[in-house]
Amino acid sequence: MRRTRNCEGATRRDCLKLGLGSLLGGGLTGALQAVAQGAGSSQPQAKSCILVWLDGGPTHYETFDPKPDAPVEIRGEFQPIRTKLPGVYFSQHMTQLAAIADKFSTVRSIRHNQGNHGAGNHYMMTGAPPRIPVGCGAFVSFHPSLGSTVAHQIGAPEGLPAYFTLPRMSRSGGPNFLGARFAPFVVADDPNSTSFRVRDVSLPLGLEDGRFQQRRELRGQIDRMQRINDPSAADPVAAGDQFYQQSYDLVTSAEAQAAFDISRESDAVRDQYGRNSFGQRALLARRLVEAGVPFITLYDGGWDHHVDIFNTCNKVLPTLDRTVAALISDLDERGLLDTTMVIVLGEFGRTPKVNAKAGRDHWANAMSVLFAGGGSPGGQVIGATDKQGYAAVERVLSPENFVSTIYSKLGIDPGKILHTPQGRPVHLVSDPAPIQELM
Numbered sequence: 369m370r371r372t373r374n375c376e377g378a379t380r381r382d383c384l385k386l387g388l389g390s391l392l393g394g395g396l397t398g399a400l401q402a403v404a405q406g407a408g409s410s411q412p413q414a415k416s417c418i419l420v421w422l423d424g425g426p427t428h429y430e431t432f433d434p435k436p437d438a439p440v441e442i443r444g445e446f447q448p449i450r451t452k453l454p455g456v457y458f459s460q461h462m463t464q465l466a467a468i469a470d471k472f473s474t475v476r477s478i479r480h481n482q483g484n485h486g487a488g489n490h491y492m493m494t495g496a497p498p499r500i501p502v503g504c505g506a507f508v509s510f511h512p513s514l515g516s517t518v519a520h521q522i523g524a525p526e527g528l529p530a531y532f533t534l535p536r537m538s539r540s541g542g543p544n545f546l547g548a549r550f551a552p553f554v555v556a557d558d559p560n561s562t563s564f565r566v567r568d569v570s571l572p573l574g575l576e577d578g579r580f581q582q583r584r585e586l587r588g589q590i591d592r593m594q595r596i597n598d599p600s601a602a603d604p605v606a607a608g609d610q611f612y613q614q615s616y617d618l619v620t621s622a623e624a625q626a627a628f629d630i631s632r633e634s635d636a637v638r639d640q641y642g643r644n645s646f647g648q649r650a651l652l653a654r655r656l657v658e659a660g661v662p663f664i665t666l667y668d669g670g671w672d673h674h675v676d677i678f679n680t681c682n683k684v685l686p687t688l689d690r691t692v693a694a695l696i697s698d699l700d701e702r703g704l705l706d707t708t709m710v711i712v713l714g715e716f717g718r719t720p721k722v723n724a725k726a727g728r729d730h731w732a733n734a735m736s737v738l739f740a741g742g743g744s745p746g747g748q749v750i751g752a753t754d755k756q757g758y759a760a761v762e763r764v765l766s767p768e769n770f771v772s773t774i775y776s777k778l779g780i781d782p783g784k785i786l787h788t789p790q791g792r793p794v795h796l797v798s799d800p801a802p803i804q805e806l807m
Contacts, residue, residue, distance in 0.1 A: 412779025414742030415707040416657045419665045422714040424672030430681050432474050432736035434459045438756045442720045445678045461685035464693035470747040472740030477751020477760035483732040488715030490540040495771025495797045509544045516543035516550040518663040521780045525660035529553035533665040534649045545788040559630045559648040566628045627659040640694045647691045674727040696740050709742035733759040742777045744806045768799035776802040
């Protein structure tokens with residue numbers, strides 16, 4: 369199993385050692401509470417969003433914004449290839465996405481000023497820059513994430529969490545002041561494994577239905593004893609009862625089990641996505657969309673390529689290309705792409721000049737974002753970087769514009785003001801202008 373690290377060396381295990389597991393993991397009962405609140409604003413263009421997060425900062429040169437006329441130390445080793453769009457080129461490994469470039473838009477002109485992982489992650493995941501300087505390896509949360517806000521504002525079908533992340537949560541993917549009940553439900557297990565079972569959605573091995581029901585009845589008896597012994601006090605368990613009930617329903621519901629039963633997919637479909645962890649998680653994300661879940665983050669680590677970027681990209685880019693192309697095409701064939709956004713990005717791009725270790729470093733002045741579905745016109749390239757890819761220079765856009773686009777398409781007013789538990793007003797996004805070309 370691959371353990372992915374960014375340049376600061378943080379792994380998922382490190383997060384758990386820091387005691388963040390309960391918040392980052394968002395247990396089942398807590399996550400289910402996210403369905404209980406909120407309603408989006410009118411006229412949504414989309415019902416769901418699959419956010420493919422390439423943690424570490426994917427290179428724009430070797431993906432969607434090649435610079436073949438730049439000097440070799442800038443353009444790198446890869447060659448450009450034609451796409452389905454006249455005059456538009458991608459880098460050499462983006463073959464399957466190039467063939468369906470009419471089904472999505474490529475945004476080449478988002479830029480910001482947060483050039484380390486902690487700050488850049490926060491800005492792109494929330495639409496809010498960090499309020500104070502943060503280190504590269506920081507796990508910061510000054511503002512609710514996209515997924516948590518969607519869970520708070522929209523909710524989900526009965527019995528399902530509103531916000532999933534596979535297989536872990538990004539460092540700024542949490543709920544902040546919205547509370548832990550709007551944290552994501554994390555599916556950490558590998559759907560490519562023959563023994564795949566979703567945590568908290570299946571009975572533990574060795575626990576039969578009879579014993580499970582007995583434990584449920586025992587909990588009910590304990591709850592009643594608490595109420596009888598202290599009838600004058602506020603009920604300590606009533607507030608959580610509905611969420612425990614939803615937890616039980618999810619464990620025992622045939623419909624819920626079916627949503628996670630990836631073995632029901634044909635071999636041809638599973639092969640189309642790729643028989644690897646990333647591919648099968650993307651397929652599971654599609655199944656969650658079919659079940660009505662409004663927000664899924666598909667997290668993929670290991671995109672912090674300071675060293676040996678070309679050999680590494682030779683390995684990872686074909687998998688990314690195949691899986692994302694399969695996801696977009698599959699949603700389109702099933703009639704789901706019109707109501708489902710598929711977005712691919714990381715926290716920033718990479719430096720124009722290849723460094724002494726044959727890698728590229730952090731670069732927030734330019735990045736590329738793939739944006740498909742949800743009513744967005746396909747076949748567009750929005751904005752541009754300069755001839756050598758140093759900076760976005762045409763139709764320059766911000767993380768606020770990006771995040772506002774997602775909220776607007778889901779029917780959430782990006783100019784909405786939320787309130788902290790202390791009553792402090794907080795703008796959802798300070799600049800609520802979406803990217804009009806995607807609307």
